[in-house]
Amino acid sequence: MAHAVLALGANMGDPALQIAQAIEAIAGHKQISLLKQSTLIVSEPWGKTDQDRFHNGAVLIETTLAPLELLDFCLATEAAIGRVRIEKWGPRLIDIDIIVYDELVIDSQRLTLPHPHAHERDFVLDPLREIAPDMADWLMIQTDNKSA
Known part of the structure; x- marks a missing residue:
C-alpha cells in the first residue's frame, strides 16, 4: 500500500460542498483508504490572481492504485x-492534485511528483503539514535538492 497526499481546491459554485463531494468520492473508492483530512482554509488565488479566493484542503490516503491510476481517478472525479x-x-x-506519493519522484508528461509547485503554495503546505508533517518535510528537502 502506498501513502499519498491529495490537495483539493475550489473557488466556484459552493467550494466547501464540491471539496466534500470529492472527499466522499475518494473515501468511497475500493482501492483507497482515507487516513486523515485537513481543515479547509481560504486563500488568495495563485498564478492567475484576478479571480475569487479559493477554499483548500488536503487528504492523506493509503492506496493500491499506481500513481497514474490515481491521477486518472482524480481527473475522473473532477469531471464528475x-x-x-x-x-x-x-x-x-x-x-485535485497529487502532491506526494510515498517518496516517489516522477517527471513525465502526465505526472510530476512531488508536485512541482507545492513548495511555493502555503495553501498546499499548511494542510499538508497538518495531516502529514513528515511528508511536508520530505517535500521541502526534495525542493531544496532541485534548486541546489
Whole structure:
C-alpha cells in the first residue's frame, strides 16, 4: 500500500460542498483508504490572481492504485463534479492534485511528483503539514535538492 497526499481546491459554485463531494468520492473508492483530512482554509488565488479566493484542503490516503491510476481517478472525479478545464490556474469547481506519493519522484508528461509547485503554495503546505508533517518535510528537502 502506498501513502499519498491529495490537495483539493475550489473557488466556484459552493467550494466547501464540491471539496466534500470529492472527499466522499475518494473515501468511497475500493482501492483507497482515507487516513486523515485537513481543515479547509481560504486563500488568495495563485498564478492567475484576478479571480475569487479559493477554499483548500488536503487528504492523506493509503492506496493500491499506481500513481497514474490515481491521477486518472482524480481527473475522473473532477469531471464528475463538473470541472471543465478552460484556462491554466483559472477558476474551477474542483481541483485535485497529487502532491506526494510515498517518496516517489516522477517527471513525465502526465505526472510530476512531488508536485512541482507545492513548495511555493502555503495553501498546499499548511494542510499538508497538518495531516502529514513528515511528508511536508520530505517535500521541502526534495525542493531544496532541485534548486541546489
